Amino acid sequence: MAAAVGPSSHEPADYVERLRRLKSMLLLRSFEAALLRQPKPGFQLLSRGEEAVAVGICAALQRIDPLLCSGRSIAAALARGMAAGPLLAELIGKDGGPNRGRAGRAHLSMPSIGFFGAHGVVGGNLSVAAGVAFAQQQLATGAVACCLFGDGACGAGALHETLNIASLWRLPLVLICSNNGYSVSTPVHQGLAPPRLTDLAAPFGIPAACIDGADVDAVAALTAQFVARTRAGLGPCFLELQCARLASHSNLTREQRGSVELDRLLERDPLLLYQRQLRGEGILDDELWAQMRGEVDAEITAAERFAETAPWPEAEQALLDA
Amino acid sequence: MPRVFFREALSRAIAEEMEREPRLFLLGQDIAGHGGSYAETRGLFERFGPARVRNTPVAEAMTVGFAAGAAAAGLRAMAFITYLDFLMLGLDALVNYAAKLRFKSAGQLTAPMVVKATAGAKGQGPTHAQCIESWLMNVAGLTVLAPSTAGDAYGLLKSALRAPGPVVFIDHKKLFPYGGIVPEQEELIPIGTAAVRRVGRHLTLVAHSYMSVLALEAATQLAVSGIEAEVIDLRSLWPIDWDSLTISARHTGHLLVVEEGQVVCGVGAELAFGLRERVPELRVARLGARRMPVAASPALEAYAIPDVQAIVCAAQALLTRR
Numbered sequence: 001m002a003a004a005v006g007p008s009s010h011e012p013a014d015y016v017e018r019l020r021r022l023k024s025m026l027l028l029r030s031f032e033a034a035l036l037r038q039p040k041p042g043f044q045l046l047s048r049g050e051e052a053v054a055v056g057i058c059a060a061l062q063r064i065d066p067l068l069c070s071g072r073s074i075a076a077a078l079a080r081g082m083a084a085g086p087l088l089a090e091l092i093g094k095d096g097g098p099n100r101g102r103a104g105r106a107h108l109s110m111p112s113i114g115f116f117g118a119h120g121v122v123g124g125n126l127s128v129a130a131g132v133a134f135a136q137q138q139l140a141t142g143a144v145a146c147c148l149f150g151d152g153a154c155g156a157g158a159l160h161e162t163l164n165i166a167s168l169w170r171l172p173l174v175l176i177c178s179n180n181g182y183s184v185s186t187p188v189h190q191g192l193a194p195p196r197l198t199d200l201a202a203p204f205g206i207p208a209a210c211i212d213g214a215d216v217d218a219v220a221a222l223t224a225q226f227v228a229r230t231r232a233g234l235g236p237c238f239l240e241l242q243c244a245r246l247a248s249h250s251n252l253t254r255e256q257r258g259s260v261e262l263d264r265l266l267e268r269d270p271l272l273l274y275q276r277q278l279r280g281e282g283i284l285d286d287e288l289w290a291q292m293r294g295e296v297d298a299e300i301t302a303a304e305r306f307a308e309t310a311p312w313p314e315a316e317q318a319l320l321d322a
Numbered sequence: 323m324p325r326v327f328f329r330e331a332l333s334r335a336i337a338e339e340m341e342r343e344p345r346l347f348l349l350g351q352d353i354a355g356h357g358g359s360y361a362e363t364r365g366l367f368e369r370f371g372p373a374r375v376r377n378t379p380v381a382e383a384m385t386v387g388f389a390a391g392a393a394a395a396g397l398r399a400m401a402f403i404t405y406l407d408f409l410m411l412g413l414d415a416l417v418n419y420a421a422k423l424r425f426k427s428a429g430q431l432t433a434p435m436v437v438k439a440t441a442g443a444k445g446q447g448p449t450h451a452q453c454i455e456s457w458l459m460n461v462a463g464l465t466v467l468a469p470s471t472a473g474d475a476y477g478l479l480k481s482a483l484r485a486p487g488p489v490v491f492i493d494h495k496k497l498f499p500y501g502g503i504v505p506e507q508e509e510l511i512p513i514g515t516a517a518v519r520r521v522g523r524h525l526t527l528v529a530h531s532y533m534s535v536l537a538l539e540a541a542t543q544l545a546v547s548g549i550e551a552e553v554i555d556l557r558s559l560w561p562i563d564w565d566s567l568t569i570s571a572r573h574t575g576h577l578l579v580v581e582e583g584q585v586v587c588g589v590g591a592e593l594a595f596g597l598r599e600r601v602p603e604l605r606v607a608r609l610g611a612r613r614m615p616v617a618a619s620p621a622l623e624a625y626a627i628p629d630v631q632a633i634v635c636a637a638q639a640l641l642t643r644r
Contacts, residue, residue: 066395107422107426111430121414164384
């Protein structure tokens with residue numbers, strides 16, 4: 001599985017950090033549920049089942065590291081620290097969000113918190129991320145650009161072109177593929193000839209690894225190791241995180257998978273697995289879990305109130321940036 | 323004032339702007355040691371070094387996306403696309419990312435970048451010849467420039483390299499052999515200003531890029547038969563200098579728009595309609611390429627694209643039409 005990627009100074013997470021990760025995943029899950037409860041939720045790509053990917057990656061990034069992602073952006077934005085209220089307002093098209101209702105989930109951005117932005121065109125952010133990484137290199141910021149994309153983007157020429165230039169110019173770029181097994185309805189093996197996604201990085205001499213994307217601690221540890229390597233000037237790297245998409249492609253897309261498959265995927269629910277794990281290790285108990293749920297519920301309720309009272313965007317204001 | 327070749331005007335403008343702005347870098351095919359396909363970057367690699375003058379692989383989509391990402395993250399980029407036809411490969415990054423960036427990020431991000439590409443038919447066949455300026459004019463957020471003289475190329479490129487958002491700077495294969503006057507002292511030409519090349523009272527001839535050269539020749543021929551054409555060189559296709567055009571159209575009452583691109587949804591269609599809205603009694607005609615690909619054969623290329631004689635005939639027809 002994991003290829004050798006050099007030394008890492010990463011320490012195992014302590015229980016405070018691990019409880020934070022659990023709470024962060026719970027927030028992501030609850031937030032998306034609240035989004036679907038909106039009277040007009042819009043067109044959303046949800047991350048249910050992929051929470052450990054977003055939370056694990058963000059646990060490994062520094063604040064200065066620009067994160068770019070695909071249109072499946074809600075979990076990544078929340079995990080990066082975007083406040084739930086403004087995010088919910090943005091997603092339903094209100095003016096209280098970071099992009100004043102213009103971006104929605106497909107183009108969400110908030111560079112001030114290290115969330116450089118989503119891009120709704122599959123694969124569209126890959127070469128942009130290479131340019132963002134190049135700017136870090138030229139300006140000697142010490143930051144590492146990180147681009148999160150889906151397995152669907154691996155069939156696009158954009159990935160080949162990006163891997164090539166990133167390797168040639170030794171860019172501080174960490175490419176992370178969240179492989180949820182399907183591009184809308186098409187299984188990975190029907191859309192990609194190479195048996196493993198990490199094979200795509202090999203011809204470019206880019207170190208790559210593949211791990212279980214439902215294990216938040218493993219994702220955080222491996223990402224930290226790769227990020228450290230890249231930050232040290234050793235060039236780009238490629239991670240494949242295998243996970244399960246528990247919802248359909250979007251809230252408006254027909255689910256083509258049968259109930260047998262969907263039930264089996266529930267066994268890979270990262271929130272459930274982590275909760276079980278922390279209970280087993282004696283870190284989590286019923287009381288703590290109830291407290292955590294209460295705090296998350298309060299945050300969601302406040303976010304819903306924020307989004308409800310946020311104004312609709314003014315067209316005149318929007319035109320100023322057109 | 324010194325006479326310089328069109329390509330020299332470009333390299334001087336770039337060199338001055340690179341001196342002024344250390345964050346400006348260049349990327350494109352064959353621009354480093356080779357000095358550009360038309361020698362328009364000659365000497366820049368030697369002067370500014372490999373960190374700022376970078377050869378790219380044949381990957382236009384990546385090149386444009388990379389430039390946009392780098393620009394959004396704090397650099398200033400100038401990307402060279404050998405032929406305007408090949409910009410089609412980079413349109414996703416240009417149109418979906420760079421042009422919309424300020425709008426979709428609500429002003430948090432911008433992409434200060436110039437994409438320079440060479441248009442025009444000169445014996446190289448269907449995909450090394452097209453003039454797709456009007457496609458680009460259709461994109462909100464893009465500035466489109468297409469000068470016809472060395473002096474304008476110099477002054478406009480300098481403005482483009484200081485512009486806040488993405489600019490497409492289009493030159494033309496047939497303009498490179500031309501010499502022109504470039505001011506000794508640094509001088510900028512504001513974006514959005516047309517130039518009156520010849521004063522006349524019977525009709526207004528509007529063109530851009532190489533067609534401005536032909537329009538001036540046509541005006542000389544028309545003068546022999548007593549027709550005085552006012553020739554306006556657009557220089558900036560977006561934004562359009564409606565004020566200068568309206569003054570001339572009101573004065574002559576007749577408008578002939580000439581372009582090397584196809585007339586369907588072309589530059590001329592936009593100008594004719596826009597000027598009729600401003601000058602309702604205006605009589606308009608347009609001339610452009612036939613609706614067919616540009617062929618490799620010189621005979622077919624000449625058939626497809628307007629020449630001086632075609633402009634003269636169209637002008638006479640417009641003035642005699644009742």
